[in-house]
Amino acid sequence: MRGKKKQTERKSVERLVAVIDTDSSREFSIEKGQGPCLKDIPSVAYKVTRKTSDENLKLLHTILFARRGKAAQIKTNILGFSGFVWHGNEEKAEEKIKEKLDKCNKEKLWEFCDLFDIHITKATTKKVSMHMKEILLLSSQQED
Numbered sequence: 203m204r205g206k207k208k209q210t211e212r213k214s215v216e217r218l219v220a221v222i223d224t225d226s227s228r229e230f231s232i233e234k235g236q237g238p239c240l241k242d243i244p245s246v247a248y249k250v251t252r253k254t255s256d257e258n259l260k261l262l263h264t265i266l267f268a269r270r271g272k273a274a275q276i277k278t279n280i281l282g283f284s285g286f287v288w289h290g291n292e293e294k295a296e297e298k299i300k301e302k303l304d305k306c307n308k309e310k311l312w313e314f315c316d317l318f319d320i321h322i323t324k325a326t327t328k329k330v331s332m333h334m335k336e337i338l339l340l341s342s343q344q345e346d
Contacts, residue, residue: 232267235285245319250281258313265302 241247253259255276263271266283288295303311315322 232279232282232284233287235283235287237285239282239284240318241281243319246317247281249317249319250277253277253317258310261306261310262314262317265299268298 240250250259255273259276259280260270263269263276263280266286267279271279286295286299306314312322312324314320
């Protein structure tokens with residue numbers, strides 16, 4: 203008869219557990235600006251809610267918040283916007299917003315103006331004046 207084999211002793215297994223910290227700087231929160239929320243302006247709230255979530259709304263979200271938004275939250279975030287909150291150098295931040303608006307073609311700027319109820323005439327309005335009107339509206343958010 204054969205002898206019994208020695209049974210090998212089992213080693214305990216140490217498992218690697220990945221700890222995923224949510225970076226607090228990646229958390230998104232809408233800071234309160236100087237003016238009323240866009241959802242408090244009836245005509246703007248109506249137009250934003252009726253609009254399908256397309257590239258223009260995504261671009262607008264990027265301009266307003268300097269970051270992309272999740273598809274399900276783009277409209278909610280835009281409606282919660284109440285004006286730019288400047289951190290540090292106001293002129294530098296305003297220049298960045300002007301650059302983003304400058305990258306937009308005239309059609310998109312007209313759509314933004316229509317969305318925010320800024321009355322312009324398409325034939326005579328220059329792109330630069332539309333930038334200024336939009337920036338003035340978005341930084342102060344005064345209701346007509």
